[in-house]
Amino acid sequence: MPDNILTLLFAVLVFPGGLFALAFGLILRGLDRRAVARMQRRVGPPLIQPFIDILKLMGKRTMVPEGSNTFVFLWAPVVAVAAMAVAAAMIPIAGFYRPSADLGDMLVLLYLVTVPAVVLMLAGSASGSPFGAIGFSREMAIMLAYEGPLLLAVVAVAMVAGHHLGQPIALSLADIVAVQRQQGAFILDPMLWPALLAYLSFIPANLGFSPFDIPEAESEVLEGPLLEYSGPALGLLKLASALKSVVVIGLGIALFCPIGPSGGAGLLVWALQCAVVTVCGVSLAKAALGRMRIDQAVLFYLKWPELLGIAGLVLAVANL
């Protein structure tokens, strides 16, 4: 049906994926930089600094290093942005936007969330730089470590929501949101707090923020996979990471706290929730903690968030 296709295209390209998510992600990024600066008692850059940076990068030239795989090097950032635009269209905004089931369920979303990390690995190895290769191996190690807590937290929520719906597991985010709007948000259920903590600890590693910005560490591996990028290609990678923060934070809100009222106010509440998670969950850790070593980060994830995730799953299932 052409109608349906047009709606889907609109969702992916304009709202809530595409343009809207890009603008919102960049504002969240600016808010984060500003918040970190304020926590360090600096003035900080203007809120629209990320927009300015992206525009500047778009006005520069992309250099392709000698000895790189040109095709992969130039197309990897495009893939990351496309995957994240689709993923952003799959995130429900409580009371305002319900993603179409045609876009796919949560399994598709979980696969899409890993795409930017895979792209970063591809980009790092295609650039032909030894620093890119180090970034590649670090990205892979930390990805293996943080995927566990993510999956455990998501499965715990999906099983609880499925129980309310009379299914073994609820795989549609829209259903999970609907259940919470009837039964009360899962953030109020102490049995799901371990899962919530596991999800919160997954956010900084997935977004590549301190103390888990190890694959892209400027001072040790010269930004790793991003080292050889410049101009629009670098801009696209930055856009993909801005989109990813909307996706990951929006997914967290949909899983645990979709409490917005119906209509336009729902969008506003959702935006505020995203801002609060960014400042409290990301900026605070960034301002307070230094970068970990890769072995410390992997051990940390395999110990605490993983344990929390398992505890969350057991509690959630035992309580059904």
Added chain:
Amino acid sequence: MGFMQKVFRRSPWLYRINAGSCNGCDVELATTACIPRYDVERLGCQYCGSPKHADIVLITGPLTARVKDKVLRLWEEIPDPKVTVAVGICPISGGVFRDGLPIEGPLDRWLPIDVNVQGCPPRPQAIIEGIAKAIEVWSDRQ
């Protein structure tokens, strides 16, 4: 001034090269970025880890024989149009190391320098002034 030029003026990314510096100037550079009173981030600046992302390059140190080739190669990697800022007295004249055997400087024998920031080490205010001047030069080159 065109739109893009305005954009460019508000987003200069900085890259640091240590050409055999005693680290005094590097500490001052870190101070310029991190200490609340100075904060260059509010100008839109950002220290970047890769020479390929850089717009303005800050060089410290008297250019010793050991690092000369590496410094020149790194400088080549930075895309044009770039602005080169010599931070501290060492890259300008050699400073206290002036007539030393391993010194290949002053830096302008090898590279075109756009802005000089004097001092041993220069005060953060001076570095910020130098960066502001470099932004002027840089936006003229767009």
